[in-house]
Amino acid sequence: MIIVLRLGHRPGRDARLSTHVGLAARALGADAVIMSGEHDENIIESIKKVTKEWGGHFQVSYEKNWRNVIKNFHGVCVHLTMYGLPIQEKIDEIRKNKDILIVVGGEKVPAEVYQLADYNISVTNQPHSEVAALAIFLHEYFRGKELDREFKGGKIRIIPQARGKKTDEG
Amino acid sequence: MIIVLRLGHRPGRDARLSTHVGLAARALGADAVIMSGEHDENIIESIKKVTKEWGGHFQVSYEKNWRNVIKNFHGVCVHLTMYGLPIQEKIDEIRKNKDILIVVGGEKVPAEVYQLADYNISVTNQPHSEVAALAIFLHEYFRGKELDREFKGGKIRIIPQARGKKTDEG
Numbered sequence: 001m002i003i004v005l006r007l008g009h010r011p012g013r014d015a016r017l018s019t020h021v022g023l024a025a026r027a028l029g030a031d032a033v034i035m036s037g038e039h040d041e042n043i044i045e046s047i048k049k050v051t052k053e054w055g056g057h058f059q060v061s062y063e064k065n066w067r068n069v070i071k072n073f074h075g076v077c078v079h080l081t082m083y084g085l086p087i088q089e090k091i092d093e094i095r096k097n098k099d100i101l102i103v104v105g106g107e108k109v110p111a112e113v114y115q116l117a118d119y120n121i122s123v124t125n126q127p128h129s130e131v132a133a134l135a136i137f138l139h140e141y142f143r144g145k146e147l148d149r150e151f152k153g154g155k156i157r158i159i160p161q162a163r164g165k166k167t168d169e170g
Numbered sequence: 171m172i173i174v175l176r177l178g179h180r181p182g183r184d185a186r187l188s189t190h191v192g193l194a195a196r197a198l199g200a201d202a203v204i205m206s207g208e209h210d211e212n213i214i215e216s217i218k219k220v221t222k223e224w225g226g227h228f229q230v231s232y233e234k235n236w237r238n239v240i241k242n243f244h245g246v247c248v249h250l251t252m253y254g255l256p257i258q259e260k261i262d263e264i265r266k267n268k269d270i271l272i273v274v275g276g277e278k279v280p281a282e283v284y285q286l287a288d289y290n291i292s293v294t295n296q297p298h299s300e301v302a303a304l305a306i307f308l309h310e311y312f313r314g315k316e317l318d319r320e321f322k323g324g325k326i327r328i329i330p331q332a333r334g335k336k337t338d339e340g
Contacts, residue, residue, distance in 0.1 A: 126224055
């Protein structure tokens with residue numbers, strides 16, 4: 001199981017970024033996202049709606065107590081942070097594990113997270129985006145195979161085109 | 171030159187996502203971002219500030235007329251869209267080009283963009299995030315070498331740590 005834990009969500013300000021974290025997690029092969037911070041049912045519902053329409057078995061939930069999510073996780077916890085060790089040096093070691101909790105923060109991550117995590121991993125040591133960092137982490141973890149994943153049971157499917165948009169619905 | 175063109179920016183609603191597009195472009199090896207849509211000096215300034223503090227030569231600008239940006243570009247134009255052809259089938263061909271304009275949209279991309287682009291490329295055919303799609307595109311284009319890039323001339327540099335935060339400033 002690959003689970004993404006999104007820390008510190010604030011409704012309004014973080015709405016779209018947290019949605020992007022959840023949708024990128026789903027599209028790029030994670031099994032679930034857990035939202036933390038303030039409870040925001042809109043985010044949960046919008047990601048559930050995508051799974052219903054586009055298929056697959058992605059789970060979305062909210063947990064107020066992120067600390068317990070990390071402490072109770074049975075696999076390894078990878079915190080993505082620009083202060084951590086480079087992904088390119090650690091991914092082979094991390095890839096040996098099948099159960100991973102990927103923790104992504106927003107702007108202020110409690111210092112405790114750096115201690116609770118098994119790995120603090122950077123996707124470059126430059127400031128950029130938790131969505132971009134998550135995407136590259138998943139892409140590296142799955143060695144690009146996540147791009148060929150099929151999402152079964154959805155109502156909509158895209159037929160890839162060189163130009164324009166084509167979908168198969170029903 | 172690798173230039174990212176962000177279409178359809180709306181101040182407020184898109185502020186943080188457009189910032190993430192710009193910062194991810196910079197951190198992952200692009201040379202410039204051009205913002206289009208509504209003019210939003212705050213976004214431009216916040217990305218410039220990151221470059222000033224963290225180094226490198228990233229350029230940020232605003233162009234109202236995105237159509238001319240695409241038409242006047244001397245290299246190949248790659249539009250990232252979930253309706254396009256899979257990146258894993260096209261990246262080797264695209265990588266032969268040194269000058270690339272990567273176009274990323276927001277929620278509504280004009281149909282014309284699909285016609286103007288040399289390539290319409292998908293990073294999965296699932297709905298997710300232009301930030302995630304851009305990150306994986308750049309990571310694939312540079313074959314992961316972008317992660318080792320150095321940003322010279324900045325005021326702040328992170329010393330990667332297994333735990334905690336360490337920076338070298340000055």
